[in-house]
Amino acid sequence: MSRTELICTSCNSSFNLLEYYHCPYCKGILEVRYDLDRVTASTGDAVKQELQPFPFSPGVFMGEGNTSLIRAKCLEKKLGVARIDLKGEFMNPSGSFKDRPVAMGVKAGIHFGHKRLIVASSGNGAAAVSAFAAKAGMEAVVLVPESTPQEKVSQSMFLNANVIKIKGPYSNSFTLAKILAETESLFNVTTTFINPYTVEGDKGAAFELHDQLNGYWPDQIYVPIGAGPLLVGTRKGFMEMASLWEREYTPRMIGVQARGCSTVAEAYERKEDQVQEVVVPKTIAGGIGDGLQGYAKDGTHTLSHIRKSGGNAMAITDAGILEAQHELASLEGLFVEPSAAAALAGLKHNVELGKVRAEDHIVLLLTGHGLKDMASAEMKKDIPLVGEHDIKRIMKVIKGS
Ligand SMILES: Cc1ncc(COP(=O)(O)O)c(C=O)c1O
Ligand SMILES: [Zn+2]
Secondary structure: OOOOEEEEOOOOOEEOOOOOOOOOOOOOOEEEEOOHHHOOOOOHHHHHHHOOOOOOOOOOOOOOOOOOEEEOHHHHHHHOOOEEEEEOHHHOOOOEOOHHHHHHHHHHHHHOOOOEEEEEOOOHHHHHHHHHHHHHOOEEEEEEEOOOOHHHHHHHHHOOOEEEEEOOOHHHHHHHHHHHHHHOOOEEOOOOOOOOOHHHHHOHHHHHHHHHOOOOOOOEEEEEOOOOHHHHHHHHHHHHHHHHOOOOOOOEEEEEEEHHHOHHHHHHHOOOOOOOOOOOOOOOOHHHOOOOOOOHHHHHHHHHHHHHOOOOEEEEOHHHHHHHHHHHHHHHOOOEOHHHHHHHHHHHHHHHHOOOOOOOEEEEEOOEEHHHOHHHOOOOOOOOOOOOOOHHHHHHHHHOO
């Protein structure tokens, strides 16, 4: 291979980097493949610059990426694990990791001469597309399920997107975006596997982890997954670095889902290869509430990456996710949304299953900010309202009596 191209992950056909949403022969998922022999980079940051589909095309930069890596010493102590690092993806400019894939998707859109974008999203992708479209001077049509948290809807509206709520689960928005992209010539930047370029943005966290950890790759990376492009993209980044620098080991990828929408986890637990759709997803963690209705093959794709990495998939109850959300707040001072907290819930689950060794080095991808979904941020007690002169009452509140 002598150039960057698209490869069908099902039939292995290759194509130029054109505007494809699936393999024209077999409808399989497409991914970008590079001629790694031409890459000269020796750091993660340099690889990030080189291994992208359109390195010479103009894009829009909003300050995305280069998120902090935060050592979680209290969690290490509590869980008895040697090292836990939290990758602060919620620190991206629109408040979630989606800025990475969307930046790449928008760049592809500009490259192909588009002025109008469409995205189906559970809210975070919507906000990211709205922000990047505004900055790029593009129009954004944003389809979100009716259950999307108001914070994410308002964020997208304030950023001037054309926001439309679609009845039913996320999959309905997904299917509609796919149809409208074709009939209305909108560029589809939905951040699943439909746009092969967005996953290239998801690789960013992997390259940064390499640099932030001075080349010491973690043993396990926990990723909340809907369809799973973030997990697949992160693994792709590590696989590319591994072949560039002839390293044999890549981190185990752990996919965490909610019990009420456990497409991939269910197939993993049943030792099946084919993922089944969930018709009525039911979870407080809306970001990972994608039932994959009509595109279960996306989950199958993610599952095969999880297995090949030596990782596992699991489903956590909403109560377990909310508990993890509180622990991240009380032990590490971080307020993330429930979908993000699922990563910690997954780690706790694997610790219980004995799948984590005491000497392991763990990374959790904290994907979305807590302010994005205030309704699900359960307050453990009521806020007292006290008269301004009522020192006695204030003292009682402080002392907890
Ligand atoms: C906060 C959050 N975490 C995780 C995910 C799941 O990501 P993926 O689409 O890569 O499966 C999403 C998706 O919207 C999300 O919003
Ligand atoms: Zn194919």
